[in-house]
Amino acid sequence: MIICHCHAVNDRQIKEAVANGIDTVRGLNRELQVGNTCGQCLPHVRRVLEQTLMQIAEPSAKKVA
Template sequence: MIVCHCRVVTDRDVADAVQAGARSVAGVCRSTGAGRDCGACVFSLKRLVCEHGTTLVAPVPDVLPEVDVAAS
């Protein structure tokens, strides 16, 4: 399926970009060229990146470890 009509980028191209190391929508855009023209495909790119198991933002732990600033 074509995801970006401006650059003719398919869902397979997006999956390949993620498999090759793209870890965000911006990374997929850099890798494939998608999302650089009209931007209509950005929501589809986000959905596909999420479907391929990639987090868009690193999770923040509920409790941060204590750090002794004086010892640093």
């Protein structure tokens, strides 16, 4: 699904960037230019970022428990 229409960035690209170590909206902004133009995508970018970070953290939390 397209998240940033101004730069044609989809959710898979954001998830891939997070998997490669980007963990902030500012980092996604630098890497993918999301939010650089109109900013309407930023709430969606934050949601995808937070969901992806939680998914990455879940397996680690299960190993500790």
